[in-house]
Amino acid sequence: MESFRNPIILGFIAAYMLLTILVGIWALRKTKSTQDFFMAGKDLGIIVTGFAVFSSLLSGFGFVGGPALVYKMGMSSVWMFVCVIMGFNLSFFLLAKRLRLFAEIGNPISLPDIVRLRYDNAFTQGLMALAIILGVLGYLATQILAMSIVLQEILNASSLIESISIGYCMFISCSILVFYSITGGIVASVYTDLVQGAIMIFGALLIFFSVINLFEGGFQEISQIIAQDDAGAIGPWGTLGAFGALSWLFIFMMGGAGQPHVITKMMMYKNISDAKYILPTSIVGYFFSALLWLSIGLAMRALVINGMHPELSNADMAASVYLQYYTNPILAGLVFAGLFAAIMSTADGFLNIGTAAIMHDIPDALGVKIKNDLFWARLVTLILTVISALFARYSGDLVAILGAFGWGTFAAAIVPVVVIGFNWKRATPMAANVCIISSLSINFSVKILNIKVPYAIDIGAISLIISMLLFISISILSKKPVINKNVEAAMDL
Template identity: 30%
Template sequence: MSEIQIYMWIGLVLFLILIAYLGYLGYKRTSTVSDFAIAGASLGPYVLGLAFAATFFSAATFVGYPGWAYQWGFSSLWIFMTLIFASPLGLIVVAKRAREMNIKQKSLSLADWLGDRYNSDFIRVGTALVCLFNIFYIAAQFAAGAWIFKTLLGIPYSLGLAIIAIFVVAYVFWGGSFADIYTDAAQAVAMAVMGLLVFLSALWMFHGGFTGAFTHIHNTLAERSADLVALTNPDSAAFYAVPAIIGAFIIQFAFSSQPQLFNKVLALKDPRDMRKMILVYVVSALCFLLVVLGGLYAAVTVTVDHPDQALLTYVTEAFPPIMAAVLGIVVIAAAMSTTDGIFVVMSTLVANDIYRKFLVPRGIVKATPEEADRMALKLSRYTVIVVGVISYILVLNPPASMGMFIWVGISGVASGTLGPLIVGLFFPNLATATAAKCSLVAGIVAYLIILIGDLEQSTMAAGAWAVLVGVTVMLIVGFATRNKGVATEQPSQKSV
């Protein structure tokens, strides 16, 4: 066993003990479906800011995006720009107003919030079904963890995949949102430290400090291909043309309203603390994103068989073995920090949005209020197991690019939900239930046509164009139906 593997095993055991303890604390505080879904809307801005950042920046940040920089060069730095500008803007635009409205609505998820906003079970259930796209996101995080086990510990990919799936399923099963947020906040600190260290490694890996490093990287890549140092790269699956870059900015704006992030907005105890939460998120995000530069460092210092291995391999060259082990733990943490949040969301979709807010009020399932609450909590937990198994199966054969695989899920969710969300928040006179239904259907149909028809190379851009379709349909139909009122269905019961 190598020195890196020894440190990795020690760090992994300590990390899993910490996560298990935090999961236990979450379990002790989880007694209702509200606790499971949004931690009872009882948490402060600092822990939620860290948790939001950790959930937002998944293992793709530490594995997939450096792999893009390694493979496609300087054009991949657009991912840095979109994430540091468009995403915080999306959070600022949506978060505070949505949380303030939820004081009255008391919704538990994005699907629940939209269903309550439009008094429509069609919107509630339709959004819940659209959010199932995020199973691709979970699967990609599992794949990232399995890559770590394979690269640093020599564990076969399939076994590593099983290990990370079982562990994440276990602590989310018991601790729900409390476990998700507590563990995410702790993981965010480790992710920020690693981002800073990778960025600073240029000081000893290259002559002439940062200036010398980027001069050397630019010259070396330019000798290989002019496309590697251009603003766009025709070989890139993400940033091959200006329209694709514009699409990336649009979809990153939309990403801030993804359901696993939206539920953390709903978990904030005092809406007046939203500014503090956003500030913590932005500072953390900047630190995380510095690892993308590690992909450029790797492009001129190491050779790998798969781009997703670039940062891991670079760190083994740039740091002592103990630091390589720490990076391995950080990537596992990044994978878990996003995965657990999505697990909570998807279980809430089934237990609260479909069962508790649709099947029971409509009389499709007979249950007293107390029976419905108990069954909702059980469904929340057992849905975690089902989703975990499906996600595991999806990536038994690892995807060609984890970064692009993730965006299949993100784009699918955004295409159907952003129109009803944005118009519902800022153009209430146009926010009719009819418009929201049309936008939901048009957005997701447009996305499927673009994706299945292979009309767009980038899954990010595909999502962006579908989002624009959804928003446009929402505005047009909203204008046409604005005099008919906001609701066209009877409100679902707030609780049963």
């Protein structure tokens, strides 16, 4: 079977691509209106929503970037997923019901729509749309870069092509992604999430056991190899140290509730009581899939330190190298296919909210009406993909670092305005506007000016703290706002 490794892997990926096209075509038929394209008709079931929530969180960020960070820094990045149940709890306690209730008022199709409904302010809607577009660029770049790295590794290892550059791989990845997103909208995304989620749970479990069997002593031997080289790397803070790890804990446990591609799914389920089953479904799915993040990263670090595998030229290759050289070809093919599915569905989700922000929210905030919006939505999808691909190509960051930037941008802008503001009547539009502007200014100026923060504290965490402080203090100091009657009723329920 080993001699057919590459054909098997390529076969699985080809089969998956075919499945993607079929899902896209099926979703195209199911998508009859803008509401369907952006909100899946508010008709999703428990399993579909639960899987869509956890799969959107993991994606290329978790499956390519996660193992890369564990390989590079040891246990530091594990804090990003160790706190995920905290994040889910915050999202469900504060938002699942509230967003579903708001979705009943005025048929909103995006998060900025609901923000406008809550604050009754067009400028706030426009700013929220801008924050989403900027966050989407960072996050979408993560997905495109992850997909290109995996594709390059597979194609370079096969006998079909001698050597392919990352640029060509990006072109191929973007072409598939654009086709998929343009045809299916959010319907394609959530149903691919379902397939992908199932594949990833199954694949991650098998990978976990393959890592245990790779070393005679299982994880204990891996831990010992890493500890002999650098005890801090296998300690709870990893190489980054306590502050860096704790700032990740903060930004990921609070910021989980501020990820628009995740929380918009909370407007799409059918019955409100489904939320109580969606939470455990998402947690269980996330837990099993995250095993891949931890096990591959540690295994690759131990293999390199022990001299069993040559050093990786790029940490982002950790997952694809492990799958290529240390797993059964069928399992590798299955996980590679699942990985592509993860990246595609999440990227589709991002394109969806980014397109809604450009096509619907900003014109709405400016009072402009766009005709033939479905056509324009598809064109904007193409443009967003190209800009993100350029960002990914020229930023020079690791997949997970780009992902953490996108996460931090969303968290700082959305957590105060949405998570707090949707549950606190005292919140004012002015506070929301200042909060969004400050969060974007801090995140982007630190990124553009390449400022190093002491103690390796994540800038997203600092930005979130400042935007929360501004939001609450300005709200308390301003005049009590007048809230729409229906919105008030939804907030009282």
